[in-house]
Amino acid sequence: GDSVTQMEGPVTLSEEAFLTINCTYTATGYPSLFWYVQYPGEGLQLLLKATKADDKGSNKGFEATYRKETTSFHLEKGSVQVSDSAVYFCALTGGSQGNLIFGKGTKLSVKP
Amino acid sequence: DVKVTQSSRYLVKRTGEKVFLECVQDMDHENMFWYRQDPGLGLRLIYFSYDVKMKEKGDIPEGYSVSREKKERFSLILESASTNQTSMYLCASSSTGEGTDTQYFGPGTRLTVL
Numbered sequence: 001g002d003s004v005t006q007m008e009g010p011v012t013l014s015e016e017a018f019l020t021i022n023c024t025y026t027a028t029g030y031p032s033l034f035w036y037v038q039y040p041g042e043g044l045q046l047l048l049k050a051t052k053a054d055d056k057g058s059n060k061g062f063e064a065t066y067r068k069e070t071t072s073f074h075l076e077k078g079s080v081q082v083s084d085s086a087v088y089f090c091a092l093t094g095g096s097q098g099n100l101i102f103g104k105g106t107k108l109s110v111k112p
Numbered sequence: 113d114v115k116v117t118q119s120s121r122y123l124v125k126r127t128g129e130k131v132f133l134e135c136v137q138d139m140d141h142e143n144m145f146w147y148r149q150d151p152g153l154g155l156r157l158i159y160f161s162y163d164v165k166m167k168e169k170g171d172i173p174e175g176y177s178v179s180r181e182k183k184e185r186f187s188l189i190l191e192s193a194s195t196n197q198t199s200m201y202l203c204a205s206s207s208t209g210e211g212t213d214t215q216y217f218g219p220g221t222r223l224t225v226l
Binding site: 102 | 219
C-alpha cells in the first residue's frame with residue numbers, strides 16, 4: 001500500500017544552519033504531497049503542499065519539490081531559527097479512500 | 113481562518129469508563145477525521161466522515177466509535193477505555209471543494225487512561 005518514509009530524528013541544528021529533512025514515498029497514481037508542522041503543545045498546521053510532479057511548494061522560507069523520478073519530497077530551509085523548532089510530518093493523499101497518509105514525523109530542535 | 117476546536121486539551125479517565133471526545137469546525141467542511149498520535153508511530157487514522165450521519169473506518173477503528181449528527185461536529189467515543197488508548201487525539205476537517213487534500217487540525221486532546 002501507499003506509504004511515507006521520512007528521516008528519523010531528532011535533528012539538532014544551530015540557528016542559521018541549513019535544514020534538510022528527507023521524505024520518500026510509495027504510491028500508486030499521482031498523489032498530492034504535503035509537509036505539516038506541529039509546534040509544541042499544538043495541533044498540526046499545513047506548511048506547504050505540491051500537487052503534481054516538479055511542483056515546488058514554499059512557505060515561511062521552507063521549500064520542497066515534488067520529484068516523481070526519485071519519489072521524494074525533501075523539506076529544505078536555508079537558515080533555520082529557534083522558532084522553527086517543531087515536529088515535521090511528510091504526508092501524501094493515498095489509501096483506499098484517498099485520505100492522508102503520514103510519515104512518523106521528524107523532531108527538529110534549533111539552538112541559539 | 114479555519115478553526116477546529118476540541119473539547120478538552122487534557123483528559124484523565126479510568127479503565128472501563130465511557131469517554132467522549134468532541135470536535136467542532138466552523139468552516140462548513142464536509143469531511144472530518146479522527147487520528148491518534150503516538151511517539152514513533154506518527155498519525156494513524158481512526159475514523160472519518162464525509163457527510164452527516166456517515167462514517168468510515170480508518171486504519172485502527174477497534175475500540176472506538178464515532179457520531180456525526182451535525183455537519184460541524186464529529187465525536188469520538190471510547191465505549192470502555194483501556195490503558196492502551198492513552199494517546200494524543202487529533203481531529204481534522206477538510207472541504208470537498210478542495211478535495212480531501214488539505215486537512216485542518218485542532219489542537220489535540222491528550223488522553224490518559226489509568
